[in-house]
Amino acid sequence: EVQLVESGGGLVKPGGSLRLSCAASGFTFSSYNMNWVRQAPGKGLEWVSSISSSSSYIYYADSVKGRFTISRDNAKNSLYLQMNSLRAEDTAVYYCARFRFGEKRVDYWGQGTLVTVSS
Amino acid sequence: AIQLTQSPSSLSASVGDRVTITCRASQDISSTLAWYQQKPGKAPKLLIYDASSLESGVPSRFSGSGSGTDFTLTISSLQPEDFATYYCQQFNSYPHSFGQGTKLEIK
Numbered sequence A: 001e002v003q004l005v006e007s008g009g010g011l012v013k014p015g016g017s018l019r020l021s022c023a024a025s026g027f028t029f030s031s032y033n034m035n036w037v038r039q040a041p042g043k044g045l046e047w048v049s050s051i052s053s054s055s056s057y058i059y060y061a062d063s064v065k066g067r068f069t070i071s072r073d074n075a076k077n078s079l080y081l082q083m084n085s086l087r088a089e090d091t092a093v094y095y096c097a098r099f100r101f102g103e104k105r106v107d108y109w110g111q112g113t114l115v116t117v118s119s
Numbered sequence B: 001a002i003q004l005t006q007s008p009s010s011l012s013a014s015v016g017d018r019v020t021i022t023c024r025a026s027q028d029i030s031s032t033l034a035w036y037q038q039k040p041g042k043a044p045k046l047l048i049y050d051a052s053s054l055e056s057g058v059p060s061r062f063s064g065s066g067s068g069t070d071f072t073l074t075i076s077s078l079q080p081e082d083f084a085t086y087y088c089q090q091f092n093s094y095p096h097s098f099g100q101g102t103k104l105e106i107k
Helices: none
Strands: A003-007 A010-012 A018-025 A033-039 A045-051 A058-060 A068-073 A078-083 A092-100 A105-109 A113-117 B004-007 B010-013 B019-025 B033-038 B045-049 B062-067 B070-075 B085-090 B102-106
Touching: A003 A092, A018 A033, A018 A092, A018 A113, A033 A078, A033 A105, A045 A068, A045 A078, A045 A092, A045 B085, A058 A068, A078 A092, A105 B033, A105 B045, B004 B085, B010 B019, B019 B033, B019 B085, B019 B102, B033 B062, B045 B062, B070 B085
Parallel strands: A010 A113, B010 B102
Antiparallel strands: A003 A018, A018 A078, A033 A045, A033 A092, A045 A058, A068 A078, A092 A105, A092 A113, B004 B019, B019 B070, B033 B045, B033 B085, B062 B070, B085 B102
């Protein structure tokens, strides 16, 4: 069974940093691209970042470029999102999700982890 | 960046109704569009990919169509469990943008 479990969310002050993790199991993690998607309270979904299976290709939304860094450790079956210079507008539930690049679909999602940026 | 515009933003319907939700892209995205269902407090669930391919395990009352810039999600006969928010997402180019969502409510 495919499972994606996010962790690392919490309350952080504006300008602070946080590192999210996503533990993957039930599939060959190293064969899949992965995404981070977020959802602000009461709002819609926003694509944040994508990373290819070997980390060769990385993409970011303009809203987080230069502040967030996506990475992965295929030996640990883990995906990460390092978030720096956090702003109030980064407050959201952050989901990690598996992206099947060839079929252009995101087929599995984690349960999400809440990040709150507030003083 | 490609913008996706869903219509309507909200919709009231009854069990048994046929419902159609539209997603319009700001430029040609071929068939690289997916549809998701999201219920409160839950992660999105993939329904349709490649504009018209039904994800495994998704009931056949859900269908998708379209290519280029205009796409539709149709639910042929609404069931109580279908009341949720629906999103489209494009994969033609980064950023892989989402539509703003369509909230489907019980009439």
